[in-house]
Amino acid sequence: MAGLINEEDLATVRERSRIEDVVSSYVTLRRAGAGSLTGLCPFHEEKTPSFHVNPARGFYHCFGCGEGGDVIAFVQKINNVGFTEAVEFLADRVGVQLRYADGGGNRPEPGLRLRVLEANRAAAEYFVEQLSAADGLPGRRFLDGRGFDKAAAEQFGIGYAPLGGRDLNAHLKGRGFTEAELVKAGLIREAGWDFFQGRVLWPIRDAGGSVLGFGARKIFDDDRMPAKYLNTPETIVYKKSNVLYGLDLARVNIAKKRQAVIVEGYTDVMACHLSGVDTAVASCGTAFGDDHAKLLQRLLGTGDVSGGEVVFTFDGDAAGQAAALKVFKGDQNFLAQTYVAVEPSGLDPCDLRMQQGDAALRELVGRRVPLYQFVMRNILEGYDLERVDGRLGALRAAAPLVSSVRDESLVLGYVRELSKWLGMDPDEVRREVKLTVSRRPRPAAVRPEQEEALIPEPAPGLPVPDPRDRRLEAERGTLRLIVRAPEVFPADWNGLVADDFSHPTYRALFEAVLAAADGPEQWTARIVAARPDPVLEQLIVTLAVEPVLREPTEAYAREYAARLRLQLLSARIAELKSRLQRTNPLDDQVAYNKMFATLVGMESQRRDLLAEATAT
Template identity: 85%
Template sequence: MAGLINEEDLATVRERSRIEDVIGSYVTLRRSGGGSLTGLCPFHDERTPSFHVTPARGFFHCFGCGEGGDVISFVQKINHVSFAEAVEFLADRVGLQLRYSDGGGQRVEPGLRLRILEANQLAAEFFSGHLLAPSGLPGRQFLDGRGFDKDAAEHFGIGFAPTGGRELGQHLRSRGFSDDELVKAGLVRENGWDFFQGRVLWPIRDAGRSVLGFGARKIFDDDRMPAKYLNTPETIVYKKSTVLYGLDLARGNIAKKNQAVVVEGYTDVMACHLAGVDTAVASCGTAFGDDHARMLQRLLGTGDVSGGEVIFTFDGDAAGQAAALKVFKGDQNFLAQTYVAVEPGGLDPCDLRIQQGEAALRELVGRRVPLYQFVMRNVLAGYDLDRVDGRLAALRAAAPLVSSIRDESLVLGYVRELAKWLGMDPEEVRREVKVTVQRRSRTAERRPEQEEALPIPEPRPGLPVPDPRDRRLEAERGTLRLIVRAPETFTADWNGLVADDFTHPAYRALFESVLSAADGAGQWTQRILHARPDPVLEQLVVSLAVEPVLRDPTEAYAREYAAQLRVQGLSRKIAGLKSKLQRTNPLDDQQAYNRMFATLVNLEKERKELLALATGPAL
């Protein structure tokens, strides 16, 4: 990897790069008093010039938005590149070969960046011209089918690559470009054929409207390239992880509105802009990543967490949900709030504009929901919220999402919202979120070598072994202890107990063995074990048979334990029914709502009756 840029070369770049010439290629400058130049600021919208350039000092400053600096910082800001990339850009511009410390040597041959940008610009003009030629009819028909007319094609610079396969290379060679330059620009292949053939093309520009590369769409069935979309290969100016289609058109609007809309395709960007959503951009041939996020954050240019928003238009299918989760994991790159806009019918922005009009597209963006909410909803959809264990599992899956919310003032609101979706007590949800935060904090404090030293438990086959010290399962264990040691204290139907009264898999399995062994012959414990041979059950029966009981087994004692266990089961049913009622709109199905409410009343009555019996020592 190359080292630091030589200090003498850095000074030479600053000396040779006249700030008025560099900025003048982006901004129209006019002379004003005091030896300065003025123009409209490229970093914010204005009607009265407040952007000043002072050539004698080599600085620029905008009195409207406060942006300022030297020629290098201007290139950094306008093209959204690093310091080193800005220096390399200016070095190419003045024909200087940079030297690097630590033996890094030359990174890019002098002037190659500018030559590639020039070739790309000529290629864009060549393609747009061929779209209007008779041979470009298939391209025009494709655009027309997507709802785009000639004015739209000109506005976005859409082009068409001829089907011959050598026309672009011949054209650019006639303009003085070598085969080596065209290959390094990604316009021509090493075998001499044009990289793009018989496709509709979109020029991909940076914020300064320099053409960095192209995106091409397949329109012929006999196209030799199987991919529907084909992008310029990686070059010294085109890196797909750091470019966004539509950035040249959306940059000013993003800064003005503090909003960026991220869509998935080139036609989606076009549809959004034509519908008035003029902050739309799209990643090019790759998923939206961390570099894209940082680029948008610089465009939004606000340190206020509530001062901007980034809206993603994912599909509602599994792929869209996966993409949303990926973005969520990188959400910390944003200072702005992140949202999701999903069309219920699954239409992308381009199809939505065609089928329902431009107003529907604007409404789609207006109906955005927070990214956290979208991701949490999809996480909860994977659990059975009608079951107690399902709700608990869903809560534990969603708690990390809530605990990672950057704006602490929003956490309490999301806790309440999550509690509503789950049909749970907000305080219970808050406690689980708090536990997640504490767990994450402990993990972060642990050194890497400590993490590596932690043993990784291997999954055990068969039934899990219950913890005899788990107080939440005390009634289940105590009841089974009585059944194993004194079955005669129970009625023939085991005091009304059923398998669902036991929540631990081993305890449930043991009670099912008890039901199967009730009518058999032989010793009681042996009959239980024969009903379902299992090493965990054998160990459990032996443990229960020798554990002490709190008092002498009696029928009253058995009734107390069984009643307590049935109360716990009824409480779970009641909690599940309340959760379902909370998640049900009575206006949607009044009869179903009334039936659930009547069931709830009966369960509460039965629970109250059992509570009078459940006065045993485990309470």
């Protein structure tokens, strides 16, 4: 693995990568006054341009969704890649050969990444043309048999690879590509044969729309390749553990609705989008894993998948149960917002749409249940819960599942829920879960006396907030400013109330601020006196010495208060949008209209707060 990018090379990439040129590849920019360009934001849906680019400073900012940064940050966001990958992308674009520290050496073949992407784009166009040609009739028949017409094929860019064996090779060489480049793109085999022959193809794109590779479906019985599905081999741009089919179509909707639906195949993604489930994606040739979760995390806008809903679709049979258990036990974070949508008849989303229509597919997602419940119930069904030994066996089988939950704050709730299902005393269930933890090999950093903390007891006092939790940065920053410079706030603390703080300790501290009496003592001492508590006292001391980002001013205080209120409001908007999505406007028109009107008002309030939060 390459090491750190050489600082000089990084500076050269930044200098040569004009932000207006890079952004223009994705956004139509127009002049908007001196030194500014504007266009429709690529990160959220809007009709009035609020996305601004400042070429002189090299930054972009959207006043609608708050996204902003330099050219590297833009590439990271638009392509859903990390910092190194974004720099490499730009280096190829501007012709810089990167050097790496820590023995990483020079990157071979500068510019290869862009040439592979160009070859993939040309191949995708060729395959689309072949689907419409006379030889593409078998491909069109296959799509028609799956319920997809010409418009659907065009929407998803579906193509057809001819049976000839060297047709694509000859076509792309005629476009100026070398055979070595085509081999490295995974389009041609070493012997010169086309990688895909006689198959229907789906282009697999990144979030920015660049074609990374292809997925191909067998349609002829005498196909020499036995695999039903064949994917592009690993290339410089195509890593199956890092791509999701349909991400280019679902990206904006996932971010807007804070929901991602994970299905198993290309036709399932198509069926979902055509039925109105426009947040559907699928892994390509591999199971959904940690790297896929990271892609979704960036789109959901949070540090973990819990920021929204991640809905997996499984069959109700044994294979579906095994798949659900595999997802649950995987290394990616499991949290309460992970769901499973089960079709009892065993139909996959594509077949469900064909047999029962678009509404059935929307209802499938609407019936989602927490993944934990699905897996737990399947475990318990294997035991006779009417017998004492059956309940004990079920408890011992389920305890490892509960103890494997990564979010410790959820464990106590799951213990109580399991005890209800089993009809057993919660303390007995808790003891068994603790025994499961004690049997598990301990990490080196965990001492025996710390094991009890793995199954948390209800805290008698206030919990210590994590200063590194970025989700709580606005709360901590506001309180830091209040503790250090109360004079920049008006008497009503810029309209803040205790409920604006989601963390119980931060809320308690603000309540102490509201209750602090006037007097000759120092401000921090008066806060401590308002609510004596060792956790609060330590927090106040910490905040008093933490640096503020700028010189405290009244404008800065208003900005921080607006950011805090905006954060809470955004969460409420997301929750309301989720409820709207689950409500059928035809069946419950009154409730739907009422919620929609509320949403309009909240969005207006959000715009006002956003203006305050970015005023300085």
